[in-house]
Amino acid sequence: MRIISAAIALLLAGIVPGHAQNCNVNPELVETSSALQRVNTAVTKEGKLAILVVSAAPTQVGQASGLKSYPSFLEAALKEKLKETNVSVFAFAVPREPIGKVLKALPGAIREHKPDLVIWQTGTIEAIRAMDPDVFGDKLMEGVSLIRADKIDVILMNQQYSPRTDFMFDGTPYTDNMRWVAQSKDISLFNRYEIMKYWADHGVFDLRAMKSDGTYEKLHRCLGGLLADFVLRGASLPGSPDNHRK
Amino acid sequence: MPPIAPGTRDLRLDFFRGLSLWFIFVDHVPGNIMTWLTVRNYGFSDASEIFVFISGYTAAFVYGRVMKERGFIVGAARVLKRAWQIYVAFVFLFVFYVAEISYLATRFQNPLYTEESGFFELLQKPEIVILEALKLRFLPANVDVLPLYIVLMGFFPLILWGLLRRPNLTLAASAILYTVARYLDWNIALYPWDRYWFFNPYCWQLLFVIGGWCALGGIDKIGRILRSRAFLALCILFLLYAAVLQLSWFIPGLTRQLPAWMHVLPLNKSDLSLFRLAHFLALANLVVRFVPIDASFLRSVWARPAIICGQNSLEIFCLGVFLSFSGHFVITEISSRKLAYFLVSLAGILIMIAVAALMSWYKGLNRSVEKPAPKKNLEEKIA
Numbered sequence: 001m002r003i004i005s006a007a008i009a010l011l012l013a014g015i016v017p018g019h020a021q022n023c024n025v026n027p028e029l030v031e032t033s034s035a036l037q038r039v040n041t042a043v044t045k046e047g048k049l050a051i052l053v054v055s056a057a058p059t060q061v062g063q064a065s066g067l068k069s070y071p072s073f074l075e076a077a078l079k080e081k082l083k084e085t086n087v088s089v090f091a092f093a094v095p096r097e098p099i100g101k102v103l104k105a106l107p108g109a110i111r112e113h114k115p116d117l118v119i120w121q122t123g124t125i126e127a128i129r130a131m132d133p134d135v136f137g138d139k140l141m142e143g144v145s146l147i148r149a150d151k152i153d154v155i156l157m158n159q160q161y162s163p164r165t166d167f168m169f170d171g172t173p174y175t176d177n178m179r180w181v182a183q184s185k186d187i188s189l190f191n192r193y194e195i196m197k198y199w200a201d202h203g204v205f206d207l208r209a210m211k212s213d214g215t216y217e218k219l220h221r222c223l224g225g226l227l228a229d230f231v232l233r234g235a236s237l238p239g240s241p242d243n244h245r246k
Numbered sequence: 247m248p249p250i251a252p253g254t255r256d257l258r259l260d261f262f263r264g265l266s267l268w269f270i271f272v273d274h275v276p277g278n279i280m281t282w283l284t285v286r287n288y289g290f291s292d293a294s295e296i297f298v299f300i301s302g303y304t305a306a307f308v309y310g311r312v313m314k315e316r317g318f319i320v321g322a323a324r325v326l327k328r329a330w331q332i333y334v335a336f337v338f339l340f341v342f343y344v345a346e347i348s349y350l351a352t353r354f355q356n357p358l359y360t361e362e363s364g365f366f367e368l369l370q371k372p373e374i375v376i377l378e379a380l381k382l383r384f385l386p387a388n389v390d391v392l393p394l395y396i397v398l399m400g401f402f403p404l405i406l407w408g409l410l411r412r413p414n415l416t417l418a419a420s421a422i423l424y425t426v427a428r429y430l431d432w433n434i435a436l437y438p439w440d441r442y443w444f445f446n447p448y449c450w451q452l453l454f455v456i457g458g459w460c461a462l463g464g465i466d467k468i469g470r471i472l473r474s475r476a477f478l479a480l481c482i483l484f485l486l487y488a489a490v491l492q493l494s495w496f497i498p499g500l501t502r503q504l505p506a507w508m509h510v511l512p513l514n515k516s517d518l519s520l521f522r523l524a525h526f527l528a529l530a531n532l533v534v535r536f537v538p539i540d541a542s543f544l545r546s547v548w549a550r551p552a553i554i555c556g557q558n559s560l561e562i563f564c565l566g567v568f569l570s571f572s573g574h575f576v577i578t579e580i581s582s583r584k585l586a587y588f589l590v591s592l593a594g595i596l597i598m599i600a601v602a603a604l605m606s607w608y609k610g611l612n613r614s615v616e617k618p619a620p621k622k623n624l625e626e627k628i629a
Binding site for chain 1: 276277347350353354355356357358359360361362363364365387388436439440441442495509511512514515516570571574577579582583
């Protein structure tokens with residue numbers, strides 16, 4: 001069954017010309033576990049939605065519309081689904097710096113961009129540098145508390161699935177700590193690692209390329225789209241594919 | 247645990263150490279679905295605890311007798327020789343590891359992974375990396391337990407001396423060191439960045455010393471408590487609690503059903519969280535109780551593969567690390583289907599068994615050549 005669905009996915013993705021990229025994942029992987037109340041209020045009452053994507057990724061700095069990574073596709077997907085809403089996504093990063101530096105810069109970024117939702121991508125540079133996972137967890141907890149103190153919604157996002165470099169550093173302890181923070185603070189974790197692993201295992205994307213092979217943009221488009229649905233579902237807003245089920 | 251007559255080896259040690267080596271290999275293949283067949287997902291502790299405990303147990307058992315019969319100097323010399331062998335094995339694995347990441351560093355330019363490629367900054371100063379590795383301040387992934395083993399064996403003459411004279415006092419000192427290290431965050435710093443040893447030796451020494459203490463008769467002193475029904479029930483309850491909690495990590499929704507006080511995850515593996523230690527000891531108590539030393543199973547042909555792996559633990563551990571690198575390579579290059587993980591895991595374990603059989607055969611040859619056939623000598627190689 002898996003093989004058949006993977007084959008179909010490949011067909012749809014590759015052979016049928018002009019067909020949209022298949023981004024489907026197992027629905028369990030993108031289950032939202034907590035309500036995004038601030039997002040709901042912002043969209044339904046104020047007609048705006050400001051999202052701040054926080055990371056340490058050197059490629060994710062600036063107004064999302066000027067980027068080629070998932071923040072830009074997230075913004076495009078949300079704009080399409082929330083036509084009446086003024087959506088803006090800004091990507092803030094402290095490039096290649098572990099969570100301590102990000103945490104220090106966080107209050108300033110929040111003051112400047114006044115987001116309704118912070119999407120916090122973390123756990124990569126910390127895994128590379130083998131930071132103490134407990135310290136990582138504590139700092140993340142501190143950061144999330146700081147954001148939640150202003151009633152701003154938070155979604156955590158873990159590391160990518162990277163089959164080539166997987167054996168060099170282990171992200172599991174950091175994802176575990178993110179889960180712990182998500183659980184304790186009743187916020188959602190967008191499990192990017194498992195989502196990308198699902199795509200790799202089902203032949204949706206080949207993530208093993210040594211050089212640029214055009215996957216980058218397609219994959220980030222998928223991530224942006226899934227993330228947009230994740231936000232809409234979490235905030236119980238119309239436009240999400242399986243919103244009617246909730 | 248019944249006392250072990252001199253010269254007869256507790257095959258349970260070899261069996262479970264062999265099993266832990268298989269588990270360590272399986273768990274080290276990234277993304278391996280077969281980890282569900284290891285202990286890791288069913289409780290707090292994993293194969294590392296089994297390996298460290300049994301290593302402490304066997305080391306005390308084997309070198310303890312040498313030290314008792316031939317004195318401190320000879321005992322210490324033998325232990326240090328073993329530490330040296332482990333060090334050489336570590337350097338050997340380091341060479342493979344550096345070759346693999348250097349290969350990737352020069353060729354891997356996928357824009358999806360610019361952040362991940364930050365790892366290759368490590369190689370900017372190769373001369374320092376190599377020196378630091380020799381000083382055990384640069385550790386390749388997945389070999390972390392070897393440096394721990396080297397340091398533990400390096401200090402083992404002293405530990406053993408203490409265990410032979412004042413076992414309880416030595417155990418208490420070890421527990422104090424553990425406690426102080428956890429409070430003051432002692433660990434060994436690594437090069438580069440702000441990194442530390444994954445297996446914090448100040449903390450993990452406790453499990454090694456507990457193993458040694460048990461081997462030298464400590465277990466008999468608390469045997470009555472261990473065998474009591476109440477304690478057994480306590481162990482089973484704790485193991486169930488750990489299993490439910492660990493599984494809740496993988497089953498969305500289950501976590502919410504559990505009361506807040508039950509949540510202790512994630513546990514600190516580096517510093518050997520007390521929950522992990524307690525979980526391992528409870529598990530060990532259960533195993534000792536339900537697998538008697540003379541269990542006929544241990545002498546059967548089915549137990550032989552794990553036993554010979556356990557008897558050649560250092561070589562098989564290194565082989566396992568090497569195989570996990572290779573297995574990862576096969577999975578990345580050829581297929582990452584579940585079947586591929588299964589085949590890679592199975593093939594790896596079969597290779598480990600085959601090599602262990604070969605090593606045992608060599609040892610047999612050596613024994614028949616060295617006429618007096620000193621059994622102790624063989625056991626030393628096993629410890």
